[in-house]
Amino acid sequence: MKNITVVEPLFVSAFQCIGSECRDHCCKGWNINLDKPTVNRYLKSSQIEIKTLAVENIDITRKSYASWGTMKLTASGNCAFMDESRLCKVHASLGASALSNTCATYPRKSRIFKTEQQKTLMISCPEAARQLLTSPDAMLFEETIKPQxxxxxxxxxxxxxxxxxxxxxNIVKVSAEKLDEGFYALTSFLLGAERISPEKDWLEQMERHFSAVLDSLAQGHIRQQLDQVKPDHNLQWSLLMRLQGWFGGMTHKRAFPTLYHYLNKLIYIQTEGAKTDHVSQPMIRLDTVWQKQVMPWLAERPWIMNNYIQYRIYEDFFPNDESRSPLMSLYLLTAEWFLLKSLIAATVELVGTIDEEDIINIIYSFHSITKHNPESVMAFVAEINKVKVNDDLSLIYLLK
Ligand code: SF4
Structure with missing residues (x-):
């Protein structure tokens, strides 16, 4: 037998699908791919209703073993197997073991190494997002050894x-609700890490460097450095405008109506700002409401956005994406953070308040559209990249 290390944040082990209680169930609005055995099982089912629905509603694509067919969606965008109570007919009549791999596992997924399994959840599922954002301990890790x-x-x-x-x-975790300091500290950490040779004394030097960054955070030096940075309102404005345009092409996606409820407030503030002929005005307006109203609200529940950024660091195995540099990964993450901040600030500015339900809605719908599959991730990253004018370090101008 071999020992496998299984790593799992608490919110992953605590997750349970809430089925018909779900605010935006996953059986609609996106491609549901079925593997070959599942397609055959449904087409040959002894349950007449399942067989008939399968014959009428599965498009046989034969793209691969894992993607042998795709479910056609009904006029209202639902999977044809969903009943009036928003429950799955396959699950009800054939049991959980008859579900396709996609339906049986979503929103669970894992990153696999030779002797380690890192478990996670896709937070395009609103219940997974709720568990992550509302539990202070959601990102505490459990590690177990499993023989196989x-x-x-x-x-x-x-x-x-x-x-x-x-x-x-850890850097993100200790920055609590002050995530602007967390992002600045990550920048400082990655710049220093680049200069450490991967061979000699790597571990010792990295530990020293890591402690120095944590000290700078604790002593307020990171805050002082961040206070010296002048915001780049043109960069901020261009990023938001470009992403708004990109979301305009996503209206058919699951969760778009939810995201649009928040996006239209941001669009309104930017449109108002455009009338003044000065892009700084709406950016200052959003930053003011963030500092005066959102930050005090976050200080009372520091885990809510901190858990989210910790999740992203874990989920993306940050900063180790082999297709880009660590600083580039940080730039992309900061740009996404800036968009989410702006959506929250625009809501507070126009509605007057915000609550945890709004944050859950913003995060799950954002993930539903931008992180559904590798293609949507690439398309969104490409869009963010079009705005970058200087090097990856221009990310710090998004922190003010
Ligand atoms: S989105 Fe999540 S909670 Fe909702 S039905 Fe799907 S798995 Fe269940």
Missing amino acids: AETFKAKNLDQQKKLLNLMCL
């Missing part, structure tokens, strides 16, 4: 990369 016959057929986990990821998680 063979190791996974996957590459070894690079321990230097794992340590980098854990250090970034």
Whole structure:
């Protein structure tokens, strides 16, 4: 037997689908791919209703074993197997074991290494987002050892990369609700890490550097440095305008109506600002409401957005994406954070208040549209990249 390390944040082990109680169930509005055995099981089912629905509603695509067919959606965008009570007919008549792999596992997923499994949830599921954002302990990690016959057929986990990821998680965690300081500290950490040679004394030097960054945060030096930075309102404005345009092409996606409820407030504030012929005015307006109203609200529940950024660091195995540099990964994450902040601030500015339900709605709908599959992630990243004028360090101008 081989020992496998299983890593799981608390909100992942606590998750349970709430079925018909869900505010925006997952059986609609996006492609539901069925694997080959599932397609055959449904087409040959002895349950006449399942068989008939399958014959009429499965498009046989034969793209791959895992994607042998796609469910056609009804006129209201629902999966044809969903009944009037928003429950799955396959689950009801054939049991959970008859579900396709996609339907049986969503929103659960794992990152697999040879001897380690890192479990997570896709927070395009509103219940997963709720568990993450509302529980102070959601991002506490459980680690267990599970014996199994063979190791996974996957590459070894690079321990230097794992340590980098854990250090970034810690920097974010100690910054609590002051995530602007957390992002600035991450910038400082990654710039220093770049200068440390990967061979000699790497661990010792990294630990020293990591402690120095944590000290700078605790002593207020990071805050002082951040206070010296002048915001770049043109960059902020251009980023928001470009992303608004991009979301305009996503109206058919699941959760778009939810996101649009918040996005239209941001659009309104930017449109008002455009009348003054000065892009700074709406950016200052959003920052003022963020500092005066949102930050005091967050200070009473510091885990809510902190858990989200910790989740992103864990989920993305930040900053180890092999397709881009660590600073580029940080730029992209900061840009997404800036958009989410702006959506929250615009809501408070126009509605007067915000509550946890709004934050859950913003986060799950944002993920539903931008993180549904690798293609949507790439498309969104490409859009953010179009705005970058200087190098990746221009991210600090999004922190003010
Ligand atoms: S979105 Fe999440 S909670 Fe809602 S039905 Fe799907 S798995 Fe269940």
